[in-house]
Amino acid sequence: MPPKKGGDGIKPPPIIGRFGTSLKIGIVGLPNVGKSTFFNVLTNSQASAENFPFCTIDPNESRVPVPDERFDFLCQYHKPASKIPAFLNVVDIAGLVKGAHNGQGLGNAFLSHISACDGIFHLT
Numbered sequence: 275m276p277p278k279k280g281g282d283g284i285k286p287p288p289i290i291g292r293f294g295t296s297l298k299i300g301i302v303g304l305p306n307v308g309k310s311t312f313f314n315v316l317t318n319s320q321a322s323a324e325n326f327p328f329c330t331i332d333p334n335e336s337r338v339p340v341p342d343e344r345f346d347f348l349c350q351y352h353k354p355a356s357k358i359p360a361f362l363n364v365v366d367i368a369g370l371v372k373g374a375h376n377g378q379g380l381g382n383a384f385l386s387h388i389s390a391c392d393g394i395f396h397l398t
Contacts, residue, residue: 298363300333300391305369309397310334313366321366331380333387334366365391 301309310323310330317336322329340360349357367387371379380387388394 296361296363297393298335298365298391299393299395300365300367300388301395301397302367302388303369303397305371307369307397309369310366312397313364317364330366330368333368336364338362338364367391 301313303309306325308323310321313319313334313336314321314323317338319334319336321334321336338361340362342360345359365387368380368384370384373379
């Protein structure tokens with residue numbers, strides 16, 4: 275059905291960002307600042323964390339539960355048939371080096387890894 279002409283004049287608010295239940299946060303920073311070590315501690319994984327630049331070429335990704343006492347209380351109170359807790363996908367992205375615009379390091383691949391994330395955590 276086509277929209278009516280001359281409606282009430284109320285416009286819906288603009289939608290900003292991505293909506294969904296699978297949110298990704300990327301850990302970025304310069305090479306050798308401890309991104310992979312932080313990723314391993316945060317996600318309890320065993321990703322390679324060596325002391326040389328570009329130890330991480332392809333991003334490491336892990337799913338981390340987000341504990342919430344309010345969710346636990348509501349589940350105990352209402353006793354739902356199934357419980358689906360919140361999860362966050364954490365991505366360890368390779369470091370960005372000086373001269374990446376000239377093709378050094380990962381360059382555009384680095385930018386594509388960042389654009390796939392919903393949020394960025396900059397580790398210095």
